[in-house]
Amino acid sequence: GENVEQHPSTLSVQEGDSAVIKCTYSDSASNYFPWYKQELGKRPQLIIDIRSNVGEKKDQRIAVTLNKTAKHFSLHITETQPEDSAVYFCAASSGNQFYFGTGTSLTVIP
Amino acid sequence: GAVVSQHPSWVICKSGTSVKIECRSLDFQATTMFWYRQFPKQSLMLMATSNEGSKATYEQGVEKDKFLINHASLTLSTLTVTSAHPEDSSFYICSVTPTSYEQYFGPGTRLTVT
Numbered sequence: 001g002e003n004v005e006q007h008p009s010t011l012s013v014q015e016g017d018s019a020v021i022k023c024t025y026s027d028s029a030s031n032y033f034p035w036y037k038q039e040l041g042k043r044p045q046l047i048i049d050i051r052s053n054v055g056e057k058k059d060q061r062i063a064v065t066l067n068k069t070a071k072h073f074s075l076h077i078t079e080t081q082p083e084d085s086a087v088y089f090c091a092a093s094s095g096n097q098f099y100f101g102t103g104t105s106l107t108v109i110p
Numbered sequence: 111g112a113v114v115s116q117h118p119s120w121v122i123c124k125s126g127t128s129v130k131i132e133c134r135s136l137d138f139q140a141t142t143m144f145w146y147r148q149f150p151k152q153s154l155m156l157m158a159t160s161n162e163g164s165k166a167t168y169e170q171g172v173e174k175d176k177f178l179i180n181h182a183s184l185t186l187s188t189l190t191v192t193s194a195h196p197e198d199s200s201f202y203i204c205s206v207t208p209t210s211y212e213q214y215f216g217p218g219t220r221l222t223v224t
Contacts, residue, residue, distance in 0.1 A: 001170075006153075032211050043203060043215040044154070051211065089153060096142060096207040100154045 002027040004092050006101025013080050014109050021104045023090035024072040030092040033066060033073045037086045038103075044089060048075070080108045112138040112206050116216035123223055128192045131219045133160075133204030138214075139184035140206040145177075148201040148218075160187040160204075194223045 003026040013019050025033075031052035036044035050057045050064045050073065057064050061080075066073040077084055085108045090101040113136040123129045133143055141162045146154040158179055159167040166179035178190040191198055203218040 034213070041201075041218075041220070043217050046213075049211070093210065093213075095210055097144070097156065097159065098205075098207075098213055099156065102153045103151075105151075 002030060002092055002094070002097075002099040004090060004099050004101045006090050006104060008104060009102065010105045010107075012107045012109060015080060015082060017080055019075075019077045019080055019084070019106055019108075021075045021088055021090070021106075022072060023074070023092075023101045024070075025092040025099075026071065027092065027094060028071065029094040032093040033064070034091050034093070034098070035062075035064060035075050036089045036091065036100075038089060039086050047088075077106075080106075082108050082110050084108050111212065112136075112140075112208050112214040114204065114206055114214050114216040116202075116204060116219050118219060119217060120220045121222070123194055123221070125195055125223055126193055128190055129194055129221060130188050130190045131202055131204075131221070133187045133189070133216050135185045135206045138206055138208050140187075140208075141184060142207065143181060143187040144205045144207070144213075145179065145187070145189050146203045146205065148203060150201075154203065157189075160189075191221065194221070196223045199223045 006023045034049035038044040063076040088104045091098045115134045117132045143160040145157045160181040162181045168174045181187040204216045207213045
């Protein structure tokens, strides 16, 4: 099955700085790569996603890049704010099954 | 997007008892639903794929006799944790995927086994 690795596991940044989280996947058949934000005790919320036929996607302060050849994709958050503090998960999917990375706990320091 | 509910949101049970968790797809007929388990400060681990009208497909390492899944209708899947033990305490989340590019999660059920 698919194996998704995510780094770093924890990340602290100063408010206003950028945060980058990286993921790799193993199954070349994976063609959809969503990113989720999860607050404690709540369900994951989709924040951005990218399909395999696209190399980069941006939505305001959030962007995702995908390198299919290298099988890695990254989440970029610019101008971080305290409310960005949460756990972020990447995922890879081929068909309807989603496999998650191990998560990154992001702390934005005011 | 699809609306998914779970019941209960939090359950405490005694060791050795069984507990049932319901996952409902409120506005989408789901032939397939997914069950995840999430331990504190860890990722979501796919436990099984629930298939309407047929047996569930379990991920490697998940005991099918311990985690019974029933997908009796297109809107309801249930997960029963049998003979629960403290190590089964976790956050259980279900999801539906209307398309290959969409996944909607339920709010989760926190299980505490004492």
